Every structure is written in C-alpha cells, then in structure tokens.
Amino acid sequence: MLQVSLYRYSPESDEAPRMQDFRVDTAGKDLMVLDVLELVKSQLDSSVAYRRSCREGVCGSDGLNMNGKNGLACITPLSEVVRKGKLVIRPLPGLPVIRDLVVDMTLFYAQYEKVEPYLQNDETPPEIERLQTPEDREKLDGLYECILCACCSTSCPSFWWNPDRFIGPAGLLQSYRFLADSRDTATEERLSKLEDPFSVFRCHGIQNCASVCPKGLNPTKAIGHIKSMLLSNSN
Amino acid sequence: MNVTSFSRSGVSDWILQRASSVIMLAYSLAVASVVIPGTNYEVWSAFMTQVWMRSFSTLALIAMIAHAWIGLWGVLTDYVTVRMLGSLGDRLRFCLLFFMVALLILYLVWGIFIIWGL
Amino acid sequence: MKDGRPVNLDISTMKLPITAWASISHRVSGILTIPIVALFLWALQVSLESRDSFQILQDTLSPPLTKAFILLVLTVYVYHLLAGLKHLIMDLGYGETFEGGVIGAKLLFASTGLAFILIGWWLW
C-alpha cells in the first residue's frame, strides 16, 4: 500500500486548497506516478483532475510537483520519488491552480509566444529545402526537443516572482533555438527584444531548470549563449 | 519598472554588475594583502594614502554603489511588487528604493571624505 | 488570470537542488553586505584618523565576542565574493551543465567553510 497525498482544490466547493490522503494498492509494482493517479481516479475518486495524454514523456501534459520536485508523472517511477512509503503530489509551483493538479498555463504560453518561436527568413525559399550542414543542424540539438511541459519555468524562482516579465527557461530555450538556427535571419530583431533588464537578465544561474528538465535539456546553458550574443551585439 | 533600474538596460546592468565585482574583488585582495600579515598604523596609513590607492579606493567605492544598486533593484523588483503584495507593491518598492539610493549616496560621500582625508 | 485562484508556492514543500541554495545564499549575503559596508567604512575611518584611534580600533575588536562577530561578518562578505566569482566563471561558459553547477556549488560551500576556519585562525 502506497500512501498518496494529493493537492485538492475545487473552485466550486473549496475555499482554499487542502491535501487529501489516499491509500493505493500498487501490487508491489514500480509503477509510474501517472499510473498511480489513474488508479486513484478510476478506483477511489473520479473527481480528481489532472492532465495527461501520451503517457510516454513526449507530450508534456503531466508536469507535476512530486515529493517536492517537478517532473513528468508518466515517466517518473515510484522508486525514484517515493520516500518512506509516501508520495506527495502537488501542482506545478507558481502558476494559478484551476483545479486540483491542473494549473493555468496562460502566462507560461504567453512567454513562449513572446520570443516569436517560429523561423523568420524573408528570402525567397528555394524550390527544394533550404540546405543546412549537419554541423549547423547539430546546434539545434538540446533545444528543439522541448515539450513545453513547464517543469523548468515553474521551478525557477525568477519566474515565480516575475512570470509576466521574465521569459523563463522554457521560452528562452526556444528563443535560442531560433537564434541558433542557421536558416533564421531575424537574429538582430530577436536580440533587440531581449535587452531589457527582465526578459533574459532575471536568470541568475540557479539551475533549477536543468535539474528538473525531463528531457535532459539545459536552459541555463542556452541563456548563457543568449547573454553572450547580447554582449557581442551591444559592442 | 525599468525606469528605476541603474542603466535601464539589462545588458549594461549586467556588464556593470560583472565589472564592478571584478574591481571589488581586486580591491578586497589588495587590502587583505596588507591586513592579513598584521599591520600597524604607520604601514597601514602609508599604504592607504598613496595616490594610486586613494584612487583605487574611490573606484571600488563607486563600483560598490553601482553593484549594490543593481543588486538591490533586482531584489526589490522580485519581492516588492504588485504581484506579490497587491496594489501597495509599487509604492512600497519606490520608498525602499529611495531609501537605498539615499543610503548609498551617503556611503559615497562619507567614503570620499575618509579616503581623501578631508 | 482569474482572481482568487490559489497558487502552490510553499517553498517548505519543495526539494531544491544545492545550486538553488548557493544562489539563495548569494542573494542573502549580498543584502547583508549593505550594512557590512557601513562597518567597513567606519573601521576605515577610525583606522586612518590617528595612531591613537588605530589603537582604539584594535582594542575594540579584541574581545572574543567581537571577534566572533567579525568572523561572521567577514565570512558573509567572503561568501558573497566567492559566489560572485562562481558566477563570473559560469559566465565564461564553465560549469553550465547541471553537474558542473553542483560541483561549483559544493566547491563554493567548501571554500567558504575553509575561509571561515582561516579567518578564525587569523583572528585568534
């Protein structure tokens, strides 16, 4: 039996959030945390709300705070998080809670959109694809794989305090994904939108982002590259 | 919010923060190199009143002012905001920032008096 | 954002990596350094005024309790310097991996501990 403590909040019936304990029979298996949530919802309380989709760590739906650390429930085995037979699941920190484990990600997505996360190239494209050397393509590795799960940004104190002004690790990782793309020609314009004291420079190298990223990506490093580009750009 | 930042630009603030820290680091080492082995009034006073050391002290003082301003501005715009404290946030932050700037100017004037023995 | 929605931001429920503690204490030590600067300025003033006042300063600073206080003050200041140094090194592109950051934070705490001992040894 696993003791599972869930953060519950229903806007229609709760004044304030509360923790609710469940005892879940895992049959001694090293399930994923998402499997445990599915057990709670199917057997104990169908009103528990959480997001899930691919259940294999690529869609980014089920970012949660499990025993104090952000991660994807579907690829986090119990053996990795459970301490003393107990599992505490809370919603991602710092964003408003809609209900139970579901947070309002509007601010997170807004910061993503702010970096204009799409290729910009005004030149007429060729008949076939634009050519890119394998070396140039390699620069996108570690950047394009982001699944927008928000584990990083919601573990970042700078994002907690200024989610409307600091772009946050996820948005900045995507910002650099386009700055680093040999096919993108909007580098100057992109950089000029990042020069203010908040967008990039709220990053203090805390590295919570890199410590929680379920895809093993490193926003801190990408932000370092952006800072370097901003420096050489301002000279 | 940017209006009260030191240089109003993230890039320049960032460079200033780094440059000032290097100056203060060097200055701290210089002072430590005299203080640590043990010193007396004559040696200490002779060291500190050389023109280059007086200039260095002044530079370090200014670096400290800039460094503290940028650092504190960051702290205040993190915690003392409308988001964190409600509508009071902005006014309280301006008050605190004003107080900090006044204190830093006081440090500056005081420091210059000390350094140049006025 | 709809008003009235709660936010899960109870730091006591969170497990933060060592890099976060390094960063938080960097900030705290920075804030503490502001009043410390006043102490430094005062000490500088008194030490330079005259031979007598230099002596008075030395006497004032010699009781064990005062020494302990100075030890703390200097350690806070040194911590802030070292943490800043770590930042500068990271800016140069070293230790940007999370593992690198962890090593950096451990080195920072270890060297601050060492500095604490050395300062204490020097004071006494």
Next chain:
Amino acid sequence: MSDLRTMSFDGVIVGGGGAGMRAALQLSKSGYNTAVISKVFPTRSHTVSAQGGITCAIASDDPDDDWRWHMYDTVKGSDYIGDQDAIEYMCSVGPEAIFELEHMGLPFSRTESGRIYQRPFGGQSKNFGEGGQAARTCAAADRTGHALLHTLYQNNIKNETVFFNEWFAVDLVRNQSGAIVGVIAICIETGEVVFVKAKATVFATGGAGRIYASTTNAHINTGDGIGMALRAGFPVQDIEMWQFHPTGIHGAGTLVTEGCRGEGGYLINKDGERFMERYAPNAKDLAGRDVVARSMVMEIIEGRGCGPDEDHVFLKLDHLGEQVLQTRLPGICELSKTFAHADPVKEPIPVVPTCHYMMGGIPTNVHGQVITTDTSGNDSIVPGLYACGEAACVSVHGANRLGGNSLLDLVVFGRASGLFIESALRDGIEVAEPTSSDIEDACNRLNKVNECSEGEKSSDLRKELQNIMQNHFGVFRNGQYMREGIEKLVDLRPRIYGARLDDNSQQFNTARIENLELQNLFEVAEATAVVAEGREESRGAHAREDFQDRDDENWLCHSMYYPTDRKVGKRGVNFTPQTVDTFQPKIRTY
C-alpha cells in the same frame, strides 16, 4: 438550450494535431477567420509521438527517386484497396508539402550535402519493387512527429489562428437541409457549452487506438470525430482495418519506431534467430507491418517467444553501436530505458505487436470533403463537413499503412482540405441557420451524460470494452470468436450510455469528458467489430483464421459501416489515377 452562446467562424477545425493544424494554417494564412478546437493544448496531440519520419520521394538519399515508386509501394502496402487517385495525389504533392515544412523551420536531420536525411522504412522499394530497398523516410532524428507538430503550432501562432485549447467538441450541428453548420463544444476550464458555428467544419480528431487494451496510442485517442460522425448517421469506411505495430514495448505499449529496423536493427526469437528471414526472405524485417506483426505472433504461438512467459520477441540494436543509436535514435534509447529497463546499446528491447493506427475512418475525397452514399449506392458529398488525418479515410492506406505514410497523409490532406475550403469560401458558402431544435438535438447526448447519477463506473466499462476488442478483434481474427465479441458489445452499449457520473462540477471536470470519450470509443469499437466479422477474407491487417486468403472476387473493395441500421456495405476502390497507369492487384510478397 437554445440560449447557448454562439461563436462564428469561416472555418472551424476540430483537433489540434498535425492534420488539423496544417489545415488551419492554410486557412488562416489566406486571411479567413479560422478556429481550432482542441481538447488538449495542440502540441500535446498524438502526432507528437510519431518517431521515425515522413515518407516522401524528395530525392535526397537517391537523386533518381520517383514519387511513382512511392505510389507503387503504397498501393501494394494497402493490399490494393487504397484509392489510387488519392495515393497518386499524396505521393506527387508530397515533396512540395515537405519542402514547405522545411521552410517553416522543421529541424530535419541532414545529410553531408545539407539535404534532408532519409532513412529506409518497411515496404519501401525502388523502381516499382525491382530495384531493392529504398530510403525514403525524411526524419528529424527519432522525433519527427514532435518536430512537425511544434513547427505547425509555431506557424499557426505566426498566422494568428484562433485556438480554443482544452475545449471538447461534443456533437455535430446540422441544419434543416442536412448541412453541417458547426459543433457543440465544452470549454473544459469553465464548463461552458457553446455552439461553434462555421461555414466549414473539419474533423481532424485523430485515431481511436484506445479501443484496445494494448496500444501505442495516447490516452486522448478516443475517436471523437468518428463517434460524432456515426451518431450523426454518417458511414465510416474500412474501419475493421487496424494496424498492429510490430514493435510496441512489451508491457507498456509504448512505440519503438520502425526506423530502428530501418537503421539496421532486427527481430530475434528466444533462440536468437532472425526469424523474419523465413517469413519475408527479401525485405526481412522491413516487410509490411502487417506481415511482420503476424510473423511475430506466429513465433510466439509456436513457442519461440522470449521471456519467462514466452510472450514477446526481442528487437536487437546493440550491433549498431552507441554512436548511431545516440545520433539517430536518441529518443528510443530514452524510452527503452524508462519503460523496458533495457539499454539498447547493451541489450535487446522486448517488443510485441501493439495496436497503433486506424486505417479506416470517415470517407472523404482528396479535398477532404466527407462522402456518404445515397440509397442507390452512389457517392454524395456531405455539405459543410470535412475530414483529414487519421480520422479520415481518403483512402491512402487501404488495408495496411506503410510506416512514415501517416505523417505524409496528415500534412498533404490537411493542406488539401485547407486549400479546398479556401477556394470554396472565396466562391461564397451559403448556409441556412440551424433552428434552436437543431442545436438542442446536438446537445442531447451531453445532457444525458450529465444526468446519469446511477449506472456503472466508466473506468470499469472502458476496461471491459478494451479487453473485448483485444481478445476478439486482435491480430488474428475468427468468425465464431468475433460473433461472441459482438454479442458482448451489444450488452455493453446501454451500460456505457448509462455510465454513472459522480462529479457534477463545471470547472475542469475530466470525469465528464471521459464519459463522453468512452461513448465515442464504443461507437468506433462496435463499427470495427461488425465490419471485421463481415469482411470474409484476409487482407492487409485484417487476418482471419477462417478465411485465410485474399478474396479479390468479392472483397477488392472498401467496406462501409452504416450506423443507422448497423449494416456492412461495399464501396468501389478507385483504380484510375490521372497521370499513371493503374497498378493492378498482385499477390503481395516481401
């Protein structure tokens, strides 16, 4: 309920996966007021899980590659019930659609000359089957679907498509003349029910792999579009054709791309034998998916399965070396370690055929227009309704889809739907307003779901449904056993439509959404079951023990399932491509 808020658009796309977002992009680019209704944030759609790539003759790996060769492979792969005009369209327009994606920023892997990297996939040949294995699948490492989906979302942001994220479409709204004029949708966050009115309604709702207990599909793949179409009385086509992917991770069901075998991996049984050499001497592990999946099941049935229960086989990759695995298949290495506790660099991955793809769906023409048949069996267009992607059956996959063709399908026909609607809107679309009773009709089901305070738990019913489908309608099928399955489904229908809803709250009520989804799953499952029992032959993915041969005399045709009387019908396959000669049905060997 006629006091519902109405929101009006030129085009509304239900589904924010690859097909939906490609269609939306086409429309919003041309300035039409376009909305996407997606029950998840678009980049969480199932397209994101596609790994290996997108098959298309862009002549990068082989400068002489020809889309006609790709067409030949696809027709053969379909076991000859893919429509040749549609396949011709897909294969010939494909390169243009791929280059557009690259221009939009899709981070394809590259060759030394800087072109898009292509890898070999199953069922690919050069020179109409005469020139050996081809490498035609364009890839972004093993995250092609992810790269594709994010690129499409990004470009929709750029073109200011309106997104209704975490909105769930419940049912179609039809006016008095029978035209589709939009959908009823719930905002999951607030619980508000809205009539979304549109001159064109596009279903891009994806597959329904969750009808099976073991599936590579996401939790969200519940066949919502198919359910809505069937409830509105529209037929579905070839719905018995379900692809079982040869390599789902044993136990977890997560997909391991065919690209693994394309890069040189192969399957072994418990004796370490590369058994595909026996079943498909030429193509071996790169035979059609149906062939490989059946061969694996044969090995297991004959006692050569691996593991303590001898219930799976192994996919061997370690001989490829760490370098290749890390650059070409990094995601697979991650997945295998997480779900199979096996590091492919050192040990093989335990795999088993797993439900993967719905070849059938809502019948459409190449413009995405939904087709129904009138009483005399002639095709007619359903005004106002379009479908594309996995939800649609154009049909380019026939009885068996080739790997890498699903992404091409969704891009090409998402785009084609958008292009067609664009021109239709330019010509002007006149729609009669629905009456308040039309809208009320569409709200019926939702109202009933909300009122169910008794009945069984939907999670139990879902499990029961999935087990029936898994046991009675799996890789190998048998008439007697299928009839038993159908009886069980007959018993299950009222229980599912009467499933209990304990949670009556409005905001983010996922229990209610799951009950609605379960009904959609049931509609797809029942259609599958009835037609699978009806098609008395073996073709492509549909393998019957009691009718082991392909029967071109009687069944070289599409199946149609008519929901009103739950009857099976037939519809002719298109054998008249416009620019090439017809590919005549042949015995299919690899």
